[in-house]
Amino acid sequence: MSEFQKVVLSREITGVPVAQDFAIEAMARPEIAEGELLVKNAFLSLDPYIGSRLKGRHMSGPAPKIGELIPGLAVGEVLESRAAGFAPGDHVVGESGWRTHCVMDAAAAQKVDAAIQPLSLHLGVCGMPGLTAWASAHHLAKVREGDRVLVSSATGPVGGTVGQLARIKGATKVVGLAGSDTKCRTVEREYGFDLCINYKDADWTDQLAAALPDGITVYHDNVGGDVLDAALANLADYGRVILCGLISQYNLPEGERPAGPNPGVYILKRAQLSGLVVYDYMAEQADYAARAFEWIESGDLRYVEDRAEGLAATPELFAKLMHGDNVGKTVVALGNG
Amino acid sequence: MSEFQKVVLSREITGVPVAQDFAIEAMARPEIAEGELLVKNAFLSLDPYIGSRLKGRHMSGPAPKIGELIPGLAVGEVLESRAAGFAPGDHVVGESGWRTHCVMDAAAAQKVDAAIQPLSLHLGVCGMPGLTAWASAHHLAKVREGDRVLVSSATGPVGGTVGQLARIKGATKVVGLAGSDTKCRTVEREYGFDLCINYKDADWTDQLAAALPDGITVYHDNVGGDVLDAALANLADYGRVILCGLISQYNLPEGERPAGPNPGVYILKRAQLSGLVVYDYMAEQADYAARAFEWIESGDLRYVEDRAEGLAATPELFAKLMHGDNVGKTVVALGNG
Numbered sequence: 001m002s003e004f005q006k007v008v009l010s011r012e013i014t015g016v017p018v019a020q021d022f023a024i025e026a027m028a029r030p031e032i033a034e035g036e037l038l039v040k041n042a043f044l045s046l047d048p049y050i051g052s053r054l055k056g057r058h059m060s061g062p063a064p065k066i067g068e069l070i071p072g073l074a075v076g077e078v079l080e081s082r083a084a085g086f087a088p089g090d091h092v093v094g095e096s097g098w099r100t101h102c103v104m105d106a107a108a109a110q111k112v113d114a115a116i117q118p119l120s121l122h123l124g125v126c127g128m129p130g131l132t133a134w135a136s137a138h139h140l141a142k143v144r145e146g147d148r149v150l151v152s153s154a155t156g157p158v159g160g161t162v163g164q165l166a167r168i169k170g171a172t173k174v175v176g177l178a179g180s181d182t183k184c185r186t187v188e189r190e191y192g193f194d195l196c197i198n199y200k201d202a203d204w205t206d207q208l209a210a211a212l213p214d215g216i217t218v219y220h221d222n223v224g225g226d227v228l229d230a231a232l233a234n235l236a237d238y239g240r241v242i243l244c245g246l247i248s249q250y251n252l253p254e255g256e257r258p259a260g261p262n263p264g265v266y267i268l269k270r271a272q273l274s275g276l277v278v279y280d281y282m283a284e285q286a287d288y289a290a291r292a293f294e295w296i297e298s299g300d301l302r303y304v305e306d307r308a309e310g311l312a313a314t315p316e317l318f319a320k321l322m323h324g325d326n327v328g329k330t331v332v333a334l335g336n337g
Numbered sequence: 338m339s340e341f342q343k344v345v346l347s348r349e350i351t352g353v354p355v356a357q358d359f360a361i362e363a364m365a366r367p368e369i370a371e372g373e374l375l376v377k378n379a380f381l382s383l384d385p386y387i388g389s390r391l392k393g394r395h396m397s398g399p400a401p402k403i404g405e406l407i408p409g410l411a412v413g414e415v416l417e418s419r420a421a422g423f424a425p426g427d428h429v430v431g432e433s434g435w436r437t438h439c440v441m442d443a444a445a446a447q448k449v450d451a452a453i454q455p456l457s458l459h460l461g462v463c464g465m466p467g468l469t470a471w472a473s474a475h476h477l478a479k480v481r482e483g484d485r486v487l488v489s490s491a492t493g494p495v496g497g498t499v500g501q502l503a504r505i506k507g508a509t510k511v512v513g514l515a516g517s518d519t520k521c522r523t524v525e526r527e528y529g530f531d532l533c534i535n536y537k538d539a540d541w542t543d544q545l546a547a548a549l550p551d552g553i554t555v556y557h558d559n560v561g562g563d564v565l566d567a568a569l570a571n572l573a574d575y576g577r578v579i580l581c582g583l584i585s586q587y588n589l590p591e592g593e594r595p596a597g598p599n600p601g602v603y604i605l606k607r608a609q610l611s612g613l614v615v616y617d618y619m620a621e622q623a624d625y626a627a628r629a630f631e632w633i634e635s636g637d638l639r640y641v642e643d644r645a646e647g648l649a650a651t652p653e654l655f656a657k658l659m660h661g662d663n664v665g666k667t668v669v670a671l672g673n674g
Contacts, residue, residue: 259596
């Protein structure tokens with residue numbers, strides 16, 4: 001097949017996405033117009049929100065139709081530029097879709113420091129997931145010494161980083177939630193959380209209450225649903241809750257938007273809730289990436305990748321992510337990073 | 338009947354309370370023990386939370402049984418004291434129940450400034466409802482110049498005061514919600530809100546969107562339910578929402594706790610929510626009362642009372658409150674304030 005390839009939607013998705021919902025196709029070498037860049041991708045980012053996007057319910061844009069490119073971020077090298085401020089050899093992150101090469105709107109492309117290696121870091125702990133974690137722990141929760149922090153989806157690049165940033169900022173105790181014992185081991189051993197609880201254990205809410213007997217002072221929620229309810233039940237008075245994602249809803253049938261907690265629990269706990277949308281913090285991306293890379297080099301911040309090689313591996317890897325079987329940041333390496 | 342009287346529960350309450358759920362009884366002159374005060378009440382406070390308390394679901398305490406005194410705050414004059422720091426002639430606010438005289442635990446009694454007149458102010462705009470409004474507008478919402486404020490239950494002493502305090506603190510626009518045109522007129526003419534919308538109008542959500550086209554920056558919620566949903570739909574990004582009461586739930590059958598909004602709306606709006614429990618601010622009560630009375634005297638803060646005379650009028654007045662037919666702070670005058 002051609003050097004230029006893409007992943008398209010091959011059929012309507014019903015339920016949780018599987019590899020057969022996607023197809024690999026050859027494509028022509030893209031032509032660029034004024035204000036655009038031709039980028040050779042090094043890594044594709046596979047993210048839970050794409051599951052929501054494929055069903056037409058994510059603020060990042062509409063769902064692709066059958067035969068259309070699957071959206072998603074990538075990091076790569078500029079091959080051609082018709083935009084001021086970008087030159088061949090620059091590295092950029094931006095909306096590419098799942099393909100080997102892309103045309104990127106320069107106005108929406110973000111130049112990144114190629115000294116931060118591997119380049120996949122720009123999609124994970126130094127990229128938007130890391131910035132999300134920074135917005136949560138630093139800007140919204142304002143984690144400080146003595147905090148007792150709970151993080152859901154703790155294996156992922158957002159949750160794993162929130163817990164580590166909380167520790168850097170002085171949290172006394174950091175507890176994670178994840179969906180398997182394997183994931184929990186990663187959270188404890190790699191990310192250094194004090195404890196990670198498998199929320200599929202029958203007694204997980206008892207484990208949670210026992211782990212944080214004085215109450216949770218900061219809860220980072222990627223999930224919603226029952227996990228949010230349990231966190232609220234164990235919240236300390238004036239606990240800060242950062243609402244960041246709703247993974248529990250991503251695979252629900254179209255139109256089903258389950259209700260949330262009765263506001264009475266927020267009142268009773270004097271809860272302080274903040275909704276988080278990472279797009280609001282993009283101006284800080286480069287500064288944050290530099291800082292995060294220092295922490296990585298000093299060993300204070302660790303990351304785990306679930307990496308596959310080659311565009312053809314993308315559908316299978318995405319299905320694994322959607323089924324919750326991934327550990328860490330999910331990326332596809334295209335052989336030139 | 339004796340000079341000493343009380344109101345008791347006469348039968349089990351089903352649905353919205355009515356006057357026949359209560360009875361007036363004579364009582365003996367109370368004897369006080371060490372640490373207690375005998376207080377001759379001047380005004381009783383009738384409050385929506387008592388509706389919740391009567392059904393056993395308010396944090397202030399258990400429901401009374403049949404034949405037992407109905408709980409509630411009162412303001413009155415100390416007749417006898419067996420507690421250090423209190424003397425006959427002092428005026429106090431505290432838990433009394435609905436009766437002409439009460440035994441008050443001095444540790445829970447709050448001495449008030451009798452120069453603040455009428456004494457019923459200590460139950461309304463200078464008392465706990467006013468302090469609730471202060472906690473909302475000042476401490477939690479931190480209302481500032483340019484804010485566009487929405488207040489539910491705007492006729493009541495909490496909502497009416499939140500809107501006026503917001504104006505004092507520089508809000509650009511203050512909009513109320515109330516349940517009748519009569520109430521709305523009071524909110525506009527007496528409290529000086531820019532506008533009050535009758536949430537029983539069929540098109541009230543359209544009126545709301547038209548009144549605050551740039552979005553609500555501060556919403557004080559006394560209600561929950563559909564009103565909260567509509568406020569969130571019109572919230573500006575980063576809007577502050579103060580969750581203070583759930584009047585829409587007070588009369589629901591036991592055990593029914595309706596769900597709340599899906600957290601997705603909080604995320605989308607980057608909402609900043611705070612649960613408010615006024616008990617946390619009691620240390621500020623006296624300072625706040627002095628400040629509020631200055632604003633009353635300068636004409637910056639106005640109040641409306643729904644007042645009945647004599648203990649015998651209490652059941653009927655409470656039923657009126659529970660049916661939402663009251664306007665302003667509901668008090669019973671006992672003829673000595």
